[in-house]
Amino acid sequence: MGRVFVDISTSLDGYVAGPEQSLQDPLGKGGEDLHRWAFAARAWREAHGFEGGEASVDSDVIEETIARTGATIMGRRMFSGGAGPWADDPKANGWWGDEPPIGHPVFVLTHHDREPLVLGATTFTFVAEGIEAALEQARAAAGEKDVQVAGGAAAVQQYVAAGVVDHLHLHVSPVLLGGGVRLLENLGADPSQLEQVGVLAGSGVAHLHYRVVR
Numbered sequence: 001m002g003r004v005f006v007d008i009s010t011s012l013d014g015y016v017a018g019p020e021q022s023l024q025d026p027l028g029k030g031g032e033d034l035h036r037w038a039f040a041a042r043a044w045r046e047a048h049g050f051e052g053g054e055a056s057v058d059s060d061v062i063e064e065t066i067a068r069t070g071a072t073i074m075g076r077r078m079f080s081g082g083a084g085p086w087a088d089d090p091k092a093n094g095w096w097g098d099e100p101p102i103g104h105p106v107f108v109l110t111h112h113d114r115e116p117l118v119l120g121a122t123t124f125t126f127v128a129e130g131i132e133a134a135l136e137q138a139r140a141a142a143g144e145k146d147v148q149v150a151g152g153a154a155a156v157q158q159y160v161a162a163g164v165v166d167h168l169h170l171h172v173s174p175v176l177l178g179g180g181v182r183l184l185e186n187l188g189a190d191p192s193q194l195e196q197v198g199v200l201a202g203s204g205v206a207h208l209h210y211r212v213v214r
Contacts, residue, residue, distance in 0.1 A: 001139060002146035005167040006156050007065055009034040009205075010183050012174055016153050017181040023090060026081045028180045034173045037205035038062060047101045058202040065169070070145025071105045071138040073131075075155035079108045079124070086114050093117065094124065105141040107134045109155055131158050153181045160212075161188045168194065168210040171202075 010016050011034055018028030027034070038044045042053030043062040053059065076082065082089035094100065099120040106124045114126040127134040138147045149159050159165050170183075193213040200207040 002070060002142050002144055003166040004135070004147045004149065004164055005169060006149045006165055007169040008151050008156060008183065009171040009173060011177045012172060013176050013178065014182050014184065015177040015180040016151060016183045018177045019179040023081050030175065030177050031180065033175045037171065037173060037202055040203070049101065056203060057200055058205065061200065061202065061207050068146045069104060069148045070142025071107065072102065072148045072150050073107045073109065073134050073138050073155065074150045075152045076108060076110045078150065078152045085112055093119065107138045109134055131162060135164060153183050156183060157186045160192060161186065163192065165212050167212065170208045172206045172208060174204060
């Protein structure tokens with residue numbers, strides 16, 4: 001059985017999205033700046049169907065993450081930015097169009113039942129039975145590979161608080177958002193302890209790897 005890991009970009013002051021999120025600006029004001037380190041990386045561009053890009057530490061980090069991941073879990077807000085019944089969601093098929101740059105099973109946490117959605121090589125399964133049910137399905141789909149908890153913050157917090165995350169991979173951008181959606185809060189009265197595994201300096205980003213100590 002593979003491991004469960006969180007992989008997410010964050011600002012230096014601890015936010016994964018800026019203030020004033022909307023369907024037009026899903027990451028909020030300044031939130032897109034958290035991911036600029038990835039946009040120039042060759043592995044990111046290849047995954048998104050673009051040519052070129054830099055062979056760099058950042059590209060290596062992305063390539064390793066892609067290779068190890070057998071299934072992904074994400075929250076409803078990360079999938080579509082919506083809430084409530086799916087029939088009322090203007091982004092009910094997600095942000096990525098007909099060919100999402102994922103290519104493995106994705107399990108979306110939701111409170112509203114829905115049949116699986118197949119887009120290109122990616123199948124999105126909507127899980128309304130809670131985080132444990134989503135993780136059980138994701139583990140089965142991933143096989144010997146790892147399960148990635150991709151976000152947003154609420155999904156990460158729930159899995160960390162439940163004590164089922166093995167590793168945290170944080171990509172810290174030198175950006176101060178000053179508000180928005182904070183990553184590591186609501187972790188309960190007895191949060192997990194972390195052991196530093198590695199630190200890599202990328203192009204305008206620090207890649208931090210922690211192991212969760214049981």
